[in-house]
């Protein structure tokens with residue numbers, strides 16, 4: 001795959017995808033830019049990618065243009081790069097736009113483009129930050145104008161980010177919640193478990209390592225054995241044992257309902273982000 005890839009925005013999520021893409025391709029195929037150019041330059045030095053001086057340059061250079069800015073800003077960026085995309089459209093150059101913004105539909109984003117570039121193929125992807133180390137979960141939604149060749153190339157750019165699934169756009173807000181947001185909830189859980197372990201005498205480093213490895217192992221058991229988490233939980237809980245005492249404490253404190261409401265509140269917010277367009 002010899003296409004050029006541009007990333008506009010190299011913040012938390014953009015930088016995770018840039019790291020993944022730079023492992024999948026020759027990093028010299030990748031152009032990074034950001035409002036804060038020092039941030040882009042530092043990441044370019046680390047990954048071997050190139051920098052683009054402006055969003056317009058990135059739009060001109062990239063065959064695939066990843067838009068990795070906040071949902072509140074992406075409309076301005078699309079408006080800003082439209083003239084440069086239109087110039088390329090006149091020469092018959094086929095570019096692909098890719099948004100990672102939570103909530104915003106492809107149709108809403110397309111309306112932010114001015115001129116002929118409004119017809120360009122547009123893909124909406126939803127990654128999560130573990131993509132930085134190849135442990136991400138990522139979904140792609142797209143319309144009929146996006147060819148199988150484009151999707152195959154996009155998967156080549158992203159395969160080092162982690163697991164990739166194609167999803168109907170109607171499911172993207174639900175996916176964003178249970179995949180994009182969940183790492184933050186899991187970090188909270190791991191941090192709290194480690195706090196408890198520090199209370200029982202372990203060092204902070206030991207506590208974090210052991211708690212994170214236990215959560216990692218439990219997640220892998222769910223994915224790799226296909227067994228229901230309730231069944232896996234029962235296999236840890238001995239009658240009158242310590243684990244069931246801990247499970248009881250979690251239930252007493254509303255752990256399950258807190259987790260369910262974390263998902264439903266975050267989902268609600270994702271749908272609201274979609275209305276800012």
Ligand SMILES: NC(=O)C1=CN([C@@H]2O[C@H](COP(=O)(O)OP(=O)(O)OC[C@H]3O[C@@H](n4cnc5c(N)ncnc54)[C@H](OP(=O)(O)O)[C@@H]3O)[C@@H](O)[C@H]2O)C=CC1
Nearest residue numbers: 009011012013014034035036068069070071100101102180
């Ligand atoms: N964080 C996450 O886990 C996930 C985020 N997303 C989506 O990713 C997108 C980016 O989020 P996130 O990475 O967290 O945000 P960040 O703020 O970390 O990154 C956005 C970057 O874009 C830069 N920027 C701001 N304005 C412009 C502009 N006009 N042109 C070029 N660059 C600009 C920012 O610079 P500066 O800081 O100087 O303003 C910042 O470096 C959002 O749309 C979000 O919905 C999706 C999945 C997961």
Ligand SMILES: O=C(O)[C@@H]1CCC=N1
Nearest residue numbers: 102176177179180181
């Ligand atoms: O919090 C946010 O808005 C983004 C969406 C998914 C993860 N972070």
